[in-house]
Amino acid sequence: MFEEHVTGLAFPEAARWHDGHLWFSDMHDERVFRVDGPGRVTEVVRVPGDPAGLGWLPDGRLLVVSMHDRRLLRLDPDGLTGHADLGHIATWHCNDMVVDAQGRAYVGNFGDGTPPGTPITPADLALVHPDGTVVVAATGLEFPNGAAIGDGTLVIAETRADPPRLTRFDIEPDGTLTSRRLFASLGPESPDGICLDAEGAVWFASWSTNEVIRVREGGEILDRRSTGDAGAYSCVLGGDDGRTLFVCVAATWMPEESRRTRTGRILATRVDVPATHLR
Template structure:
């Protein structure tokens, strides 16, 4: 069993980590800020996203796409700052959430689907694809709290965490971005899979917030490795570092507003793992 160590702290609720061009990017959702860290945790830069950032990914031209959770919008960040890429208010019911952007610049964007902070009943929802021109369409439905999402290096398969199912679900990706052949990649009883990432052996690392751990899961459901988090929940993870073997973990304690903003117990932990990130996977 591997135990993570803390490299940065003082955040409200870190989520949605991405490793990009030698740096760790992540969304401090409750503080409405995207932070950029060096590999050792040193803060490099940050910027504000109204409505709270979540999923991120990059277009082929290098511009960043970032979700605004409460505004149900997808923003594009270029040299002139943020601009609107797609408005999802006509589709998303509650809190636009995680996202993966494929190598062609198509964004697959999820949403919570119900107001969990108000105690609403769990309601299945949809996954939306936003094309490069900013148009959107539903490509999957009846997902139970769709969350962390990855695309395999060949661009042929999308894997998404259905946090409250609880399972990882896979789809085939058609040339036009449509999804088909829905199937269970891994059932995960006893876990609530949140943010995920993919390694070079095709295993998924899944954050498991209510077990204070991150688990490595093979297709079929076998858990083959566990990283333990000290005294807090793990909500998302990303492989990165110079050799792709640093597992960066977004950690929060507590996890519900307004306490997160008051206590700022959020942090970034890291653990060394044996198998590196999948090259060419998205994100």
């Protein structure tokens, strides 16, 4: 069902399809990569603070979350530079991000450093405007993680809610998020990275059950595909027709072990419903 697309990685995360290529962060290897074909990767930039979420400004410049120093960085022609400081909003490491067509970035954070299974500090979602201005987009999220934008709305995974869930917001013209509501309540699945398809369903990577799962608004599970003995941490629809689902997997998320064992891989599988749009 899955084909191996890229192997030998530490901990691949934050997969995005952009400009005809698959992009991802190898988080624990401190590098962002672009995939030029099966097994062919090009290093784009090194991020010493561990790279996470990826996105692009309208002029094509890359934005990348620097996890540990809680900053959003921008790749200019002469190298990485600071785009925004998130330290006054993020109460723990920053993580995933989605950037809209206007260049507005929505960035989540862990909330605190406790392990799964213990109560977590609710976190605020940061909105970074294209000029680097940072405001709070939403409050009280339980580990705001993978996010996707489509049809004027934003869907975000609350990975450590009880039970885990996907939450939806309307996006107002100024980027403000309103009309918060439940997209889907989940069971044992822990949603990490997500993407939307053309029917409005969400594919999400579930590291707790080693699967990628397609769910309709309201919670109906439409498809689920096992990633075997590896946890699934991110997924994105791409390819020439938007019908290839790329999945970031690894046998461990522990930094030292992942760097030593390099079990990280990107898998690919074909699906029937394409992405909402390709950028």
